[in-house]
Amino acid sequence: MNRISPRFKNVLEMLSSAKLFFGLSMILSIQFYCAAILCKKGFDGSGFMTLNDHHLVDWIVNFHSEHSLVAAWLFITGILLFVMALNVCARVFIEFNVLLKFRKSAANSNNGRARPIFFRKAFVFLIHFSFILMIFFYFISSVTGIKFLGPVIEKGKLLKHPLLPVQMECLEIVKSKTRKEKPMVVFKPADSDKKVQFQIPGWYEGIYYDVRNTIASPDISAPVDEKPNRGLQLRLFAHRFNVKFYSTVLILWFSGFFCFMMARRLIFWKSDWE
Amino acid sequence: MDEIARTLFYLSISLYFIGFAHLCFQKDNTVKSTPLAILLSALAVHSLSIVLYATIIESVPMDMKTQDGLLRLWGVGVVLAFVSIKYRDKILAQTIIFALLLLFISAFPMQLPSKMRMPPHLSKGLALPLSVLIYDLSVVIFAYCFSLSVACWFKKQVNKSDWGCILSGKSLYGKINDCALWGLFVFTISQIVGSFGKLTQQGTYWEWNPMHLVFVSIWMLYAGMIHLKWVNGFSRRLLPALGVAGFVGIMGFRVIRML
Numbered sequence: 001m002n003r004i005s006p007r008f009k010n011v012l013e014m015l016s017s018a019k020l021f022f023g024l025s026m027i028l029s030i031q032f033y034c035a036a037i038l039c040k041k042g043f044d045g046s047g048f049m050t051l052n053d054h055h056l057v058d059w060i061v062n063f064h065s066e067h068s069l070v071a072a073w074l075f076i077t078g079i080l081l082f083v084m085a086l087n088v089c090a091r092v093f094i095e096f097n098v099l100l101k102f103r104k105s106a107a108n109s110n111n112g113r114a115r116p117i118f119f120r121k122a123f124v125f126l127i128h129f130s131f132i133l134m135i136f137f138y139f140i141s142s143v144t145g146i147k148f149l150g151p152v153i154e155k156g157k158l159l160k161h162p163l164l165p166v167q168m169e170c171l172e173i174v175k176s177k178t179r180k181e182k183p184m185v186v187f188k189p190a191d192s193d194k195k196v197q198f199q200i201p202g203w204y205e206g207i208y209y210d211v212r213n214t215i216a217s218p219d220i221s222a223p224v225d226e227k228p229n230r231g232l233q234l235r236l237f238a239h240r241f242n243v244k245f246y247s248t249v250l251i252l253w254f255s256g257f258f259c260f261m262m263a264r265r266l267i268f269w270k271s272d273w274e
Numbered sequence: 275m276d277e278i279a280r281t282l283f284y285l286s287i288s289l290y291f292i293g294f295a296h297l298c299f300q301k302d303n304t305v306k307s308t309p310l311a312i313l314l315s316a317l318a319v320h321s322l323s324i325v326l327y328a329t330i331i332e333s334v335p336m337d338m339k340t341q342d343g344l345l346r347l348w349g350v351g352v353v354l355a356f357v358s359i360k361y362r363d364k365i366l367a368q369t370i371i372f373a374l375l376l377l378f379i380s381a382f383p384m385q386l387p388s389k390m391r392m393p394p395h396l397s398k399g400l401a402l403p404l405s406v407l408i409y410d411l412s413v414v415i416f417a418y419c420f421s422l423s424v425a426c427w428f429k430k431q432v433n434k435s436d437w438g439c440i441l442s443g444k445s446l447y448g449k450i451n452d453c454a455l456w457g458l459f460v461f462t463i464s465q466i467v468g469s470f471g472k473l474t475q476q477g478t479y480w481e482w483n484p485m486h487l488v489f490v491s492i493w494m495l496y497a498g499m500i501h502l503k504w505v506n507g508f509s510r511r512l513l514p515a516l517g518v519a520g521f522v523g524i525m526g527f528r529v530i531r532m533l
Binding site for chain 1: 394455456459462463466469470473475476477478479480481482483484485487488490491492494495497498501502504505506507523526527530531533
């Protein structure tokens, strides 16, 4: 920190301030609460719900004009989260420098409280650092990978889609006993042995496949005398997700939080934030 | 057995209300033995109703409404008993009962055990049901934070020398921050456990639906609240106000679900 120019230091301190974080968190709290009300009340139709069926980038490119309120909400939230990420990054940078300095001084000091204070600062650093990783992870998963609502599922039908890694044949559809549960569908990759089967909803080769009930849309390319699609139909939904990275980030976050709270309870009986 | 279980629940709520009324008419500022006995009886009857519910459905009563009514109320009842015995502060006891009655209103009317329907996502695996129970614990902590906030505001309105308060507004202020921190910690744990459960069952930790959006909102509010300690330039009333707002936000989710 001593080698950093005073001007940059001032900017860093302003960016890392608790006041900025407080303001952003309050605005985001209101922002998300309003979104929950809009989502349910249907002020913008099912705009928010369609985000579940499409990749964020695909949605912004193809659907933003249909749901302009949701698009505006996403834009504002994106800016706020970006500023919050800057705030937390600046905070993490400062905390890291403080930790390094503290470690050096603690090693040379005979003060018995130096070590516990160092650990507490380290746990706070871990919480903030893993929060940054969470935001970064969400950003990466929003712009990479696959997420789409695919073709209609019918028994014996071969499912094809440009984004599907393999073509899949539907072997069986097992309806659930209760209305609330989804049906289970058995697939096998095309051109493979019948023994190679997998069930959905479930994971297969790093991709999560799901079944979605949708209202049948009219097929305009179908012949006039053909019976039109009606009622509910099952459609394939696919989503790629990096489970290992997500699990690592969450474990870091949990560890930081947990160790901080335990250290606070066991070592610091009174609130001592210095 | 069905009707007995529900009757016992309503009886416990009535006893909490009687205890509240007793405290209101009491002139002293400490919790005397009579109202304390009423509140402890209410907790005992409530515990019995939960046991009966669990016996009839052969599971932890965790469908949407009974969770709100039975489990969270019981948690707040335990906090009430503990706080009343430890601090004997009348105003704090009253505000906790107030929070309890708000939770009761949000869960009214209580279903019969045999009419309960567990949601499918709580019938499979361990992670999601566990996350729901941890979330219930966080709601209890946030309810206590709400009670502390209301008590802190109330104590600031009256002259300290007139009331001879057991817990001063200043000590309550420190407790609000502590409570918010613990509540946020437990809430974060519930979200982490729940996200792992959702990941295994539904392939993603996040869904665009009112529930997740409200959870993020609540998390942001309490995360901002615990950082208020390092922010200069705001009134000391802001912290209790946020404590109230957070709990009202959690209650509001019930209203959003009904829209």
